[in-house]
Amino acid sequence: MVKPVIPIRKETPRGPLPLVPNTLSEAHGRTLDRRQRPLRDLRISVTDRCNFRCTYCMPKEVFNQDYPYLAQSELLSFEEIHRLATIFVTLGVEKIRLTGGEPLLRKDLETLISMLAKLRTPQDQALDLTLTTNGSLLTKKSVLLKEAGLQRLTVSLDALDDAIFKAMNDVDYPVSDVLKGIEAAQKAGFEGIKVNMVVKKGVNDHEILPMAKYFRNRGITLRFIEFMDVGSSNGWNLDQVLPSAEVIAKISEHFPLVQIDPNYTGEVAQRWRYLDGAGEIGVISSVTQAFCHECSRARLSTDGQLFLCLFATEGFDFKTLMRSGRSDLEIANAVMQTWSNRGDRYSEIRHLHTKDLERKQRKVEMSYIGG
Numbered sequence: 001m002v003k004p005v006i007p008i009r010k011e012t013p014r015g016p017l018p019l020v021p022n023t024l025s026e027a028h029g030r031t032l033d034r035r036q037r038p039l040r041d042l043r044i045s046v047t048d049r050c051n052f053r054c055t056y057c058m059p060k061e062v063f064n065q066d067y068p069y070l071a072q073s074e075l076l077s078f079e080e081i082h083r084l085a086t087i088f089v090t091l092g093v094e095k096i097r098l099t100g101g102e103p104l105l106r107k108d109l110e111t112l113i114s115m116l117a118k119l120r121t122p123q124d125q126a127l128d129l130t131l132t133t134n135g136s137l138l139t140k141k142s143v144l145l146k147e148a149g150l151q152r153l154t155v156s157l158d159a160l161d162d163a164i165f166k167a168m169n170d171v172d173y174p175v176s177d178v179l180k181g182i183e184a185a186q187k188a189g190f191e192g193i194k195v196n197m198v199v200k201k202g203v204n205d206h207e208i209l210p211m212a213k214y215f216r217n218r219g220i221t222l223r224f225i226e227f228m229d230v231g232s233s234n235g236w237n238l239d240q241v242l243p244s245a246e247v248i249a250k251i252s253e254h255f256p257l258v259q260i261d262p263n264y265t266g267e268v269a270q271r272w273r274y275l276d277g278a279g280e281i282g283v284i285s286s287v288t289q290a291f292c293h294e295c296s297r298a299r300l301s302t303d304g305q306l307f308l309c310l311f312a313t314e315g316f317d318f319k320t321l322m323r324s325g326r327s328d329l330e331i332a333n334a335v336m337q338t339w340s341n342r343g344d345r346y347s348e349i350r351h352l353h354t355k356d357l358e359r360k361q362r363k364v365e366m367s368y369i370g371g
């Protein structure tokens, strides 16, 4: 018997249906949660599949051919994503990041990008439209992405040393191909590209300096991400987290740095500039310096569940709401209602999350809700 290409998920775990209030109000561009945090960013996962098996994200032992990836019919269509994005923009979202899984694996993604690129905020501004990728398809797709209206790109790369990178992506993918992808993106006209490096203590921390050296003076902002306890399958342990403060200290010894202001309130990365003018780097310290108090991000999973926190255990089933014939105004009111009840601040209270609690409530995987 031929194995199905897309394994069928027998039973998709669905979160609760979002509440539509009885009295509907006009959508307006400022939606605050219980901690007075506005809804500004929307991350949209366009696929739960990836061609890498990064050991800290989609370890092979779990994400193998038996893994119940979503069936095609469960994915939001481009029209549905566009509809929801339009509603979110009327509610204050100014930035949309496409992610996954590996977003460039989603067929014809540039069509979705060109649809989203036409959206305007209530102040008639274009969106900040960006995408996070492992870079493997950039050589092929950069020009298409640029022409479709994608504004910015973030590429993930965890080491310059081929053996270390291959061990981390676990599919033998070479560094040189990611670097070629980044060059192709620059040639296609993408400026201000960011490169994300997840730092795992004892695994790739000795790559911090080589990475910094390589990306200095190239117009690329390298950002170091603390290894996070997202999902329930990466065997996270605090001992494997290298605090960002140590990253900064390590780089400063060779290339002095000075901290600079964020580009905007709620920016996840803390910015540092090289004193010699070689550009800037960033650190994302979700573990050692939680930034929940400024978090303005909602996450839409590949199958239309809305998550209010990267570390959530459950989302709100907007796909079913949308497919039940509700109007845009009803959906907008459901989003406002859901966001205004949001109180999550997982990273700030991480220490209270005992192993026992985690065993009972599995956090969703990053590949499903998007990084």
Ligand code: SAM
Residues within 6 Å of the ligand: 050, 056, 057, 099, 100, 101, 102, 103, 132, 133, 134, 135, 154, 155, 156, 196, 197, 198, 225, 226, 227, 228, 229, 230, 234, 366, 367, 370, 371
């Ligand atoms: N496939 C795309 C990529 O590789 O960039 C997008 C999805 S990936 C889940 C998004 C980002 O999340 C990547 O930069 C990845 O390194 C980061 N990431 C995944 N798991 C992580 C973890 N446990 N801790 C910190 N960052 C993580």
